[in-house]
Amino acid sequence: MYPPNFEYYAPKTVQEAIGLLDQHQGEAKVLAGGQSLIGMMKLRLAQPAALIDINRIPDLAYIREEEAALVIGALTRTAELGRSEVVRARYPVLSDAAAEIADPTVRNWGTVGGNVSHGDPGNDLPACMMALGAEYRAEGPKGARTIPARQFYQDSFVTALRPNEVLTQVRIPRAGPGTGSAYSKMERKVGDFATAAVAVQLRVGKGGSIDLAGIGLTNVGPTAIYAAAASEFLMGKTGTDSDLKRAGELASDASRPFPDNRGPVEFKKDMVRVWTRRTIAHALARAKGGK
Amino acid sequence: MAVDVAETPQAPGPITTRTIQVTVNGVTHKSTVQNRMLLVSYLRERLRLTGTHIGCDTAHCGACTVLVDGIPVKSCNLLAVQVDGRKVQTVEGLASGGKLHPIQEGFHEEHGLQCGYCTPGMMLVSVALLAQNPNPTEDEIRRGISGNLCRCTGYVNIVKAIQHTAAKMQNPAKGGP
Numbered sequence: 483m484y485p486p487n488f489e490y491y492a493p494k495t496v497q498e499a500i501g502l503l504d505q506h507q508g509e510a511k512v513l514a515g516g517q518s519l520i521g522m523m524k525l526r527l528a529q530p531a532a533l534i535d536i537n538r539i540p541d542l543a544y545i546r547e548e549e550a551a552l553v554i555g556a557l558t559r560t561a562e563l564g565r566s567e568v569v570r571a572r573y574p575v576l577s578d579a580a581a582e583i584a585d586p587t588v589r590n591w592g593t594v595g596g597n598v599s600h601g602d603p604g605n606d607l608p609a610c611m612m613a614l615g616a617e618y619r620a621e622g623p624k625g626a627r628t629i630p631a632r633q634f635y636q637d638s639f640v641t642a643l644r645p646n647e648v649l650t651q652v653r654i655p656r657a658g659p660g661t662g663s664a665y666s667k668m669e670r671k672v673g674d675f676a677t678a679a680v681a682v683q684l685r686v687g688k689g690g691s692i693d694l695a696g697i698g699l700t701n702v703g704p705t706a707i708y709a710a711a712a713s714e715f716l717m718g719k720t721g722t723d724s725d726l727k728r729a730g731e732l733a734s735d736a737s738r739p740f741p742d743n744r745g746p747v748e749f750k751k752d753m754v755r756v757w758t759r760r761t762i763a764h765a766l767a768r769a770k771g772g773k
Numbered sequence: 774m775a776v777d778v779a780e781t782p783q784a785p786g787p788i789t790t791r792t793i794q795v796t797v798n799g800v801t802h803k804s805t806v807q808n809r810m811l812l813v814s815y816l817r818e819r820l821r822l823t824g825t826h827i828g829c830d831t832a833h834c835g836a837c838t839v840l841v842d843g844i845p846v847k848s849c850n851l852l853a854v855q856v857d858g859r860k861v862q863t864v865e866g867l868a869s870g871g872k873l874h875p876i877q878e879g880f881h882e883e884h885g886l887q888c889g890y891c892t893p894g895m896m897l898v899s900v901a902l903l904a905q906n907p908n909p910t911e912d913e914i915r916r917g918i919s920g921n922l923c924r925c926t927g928y929v930n931i932v933k934a935i936q937h938t939a940a941k942m943q944n945p946a947k948g949g950p
Contacts, residue, residue: 483811484811484814487786487788487789487807487808487809489789490789490852492854492857516850516851516852520811520852533808535855584920585835585919586845586916586919587835587845587847587898588832588850589848590845591844591850607802670921673920
């Protein structure tokens, strides 16, 4: 099964890639790992006139913890994200998710930048980035700008990224002491998209109450969803059973799932409720030094 | 005569092509391919290396797994132009000098296959797994091959074959468990 015909470019710099995107005026797609894009082209769900392969651009694959942020280059493979020690130690929501994206062979080629910019509500990293309060760096003809993950996703496969911009970096505020995070994915089998999945990051302050909370939801709506009410509810709470229960209900209210082979709407909403509660409990345990 | 899909014309407009240089199993090939040609089709139809199989053609089953610069990838989900300048290893590159690769011996000794359709992909993903983790637990093996489907064996003998190979590669004299 062949994709339709397209022009292929392998630029050596981000500037060159931006120039090519600008020249094609919305008819070109960036090819990073291609693990979603090539499949969609084979099925004619996507028919770009040109592919701009960014794999030949050096220095786009890295994971670095800086003074104020963890920065991840767009071309970092999801397998690499899963192996990173610093990620496992301080941003385990990403290690949890990286272990459940598609399968190990797909993860060898699929990228972090592709996963967050593709716009499929089934991608696992967008909800994590929402929970973490991440920002994306978008580079275009007029320079670079940053877009908060919580404002990036507009509709299925529709994002705030302009057709002549390349997403080059993900920037996550550095996790300080008392921070814990986790991702739980309910999936029917390896390689499937989530029936429902929940990303949580929170921080327990010196007084024992939560002073930072973010909850993201995967594949229970047209886009990844930031569960704002549930996140705000947790602020100032200590994380009692009833706190967790209420946050689960609020997250469930924020979900807008479609019925499909993975289950009807009522079931999915209930899974968001239950898995949010469990994932908060896991993140809390990690914030207090557990695994 | 078999139809070379890569040469089938497509309307409208001219089909775009590119010349690539790829080292497959140690042999460097210079080929002009359609931009849209998949790596698996390049290997099977152009180079006639038919050991790499097409199963689902949707990046789920892993029958088309090959190593690109030593890393397992699903060659039905990669364009031939993407491997320009890279090294590819297929199942045909495992044995050398008429001697089976230890992973091939493992699958032979432990009866790690029935119909054999998934076997090339299973062996290549195992070679990469053992290069990274020479002494994997059963759980690590099962996770490592979770991108490869087998519909015959129930995986039991595949896991045994990989364990056999791991033991043999660590202690060649003993010849496995």
